[in-house]
Amino acid sequence: MGKESCELIDKILADHERVETIVADEGYRGTFVDHVEKKWNRKVEISKGVKKGFAVIPKRWVVELLGSMGIGY
DSSP: OOHHHHHHHHHHHHHOTTOOEEEEOGGGTTHHHHHIIIIIOOEEEEOOOOOSSOOOOHHHHHHHHHHHTTTTO
16 A cells, blocks of 8 residues: 555554554555654554455454544544
C-alpha cells in the first residue's frame, strides 16, 4: 500500500495521539510500515495470512467495521 494509506494514517494518528500500535495485513508491508515507524515512532503489527478457508481476525474486524460505517473519519 502506498501514498493513500500513508496519508490516511497521518490523519488518524494526528487526531488520535494515544494510538501505540497499528495492526495491518500483509499488503501493508514495506512503504506503510516504514512510514509509520519513521514518522510516528509507532509499531505496526502485520497479521498472518490465512492459508486455507476463513478465519476471524478480531482486531482487524473492528477497524474495518468502523471504517466501513464511516465512524470517526
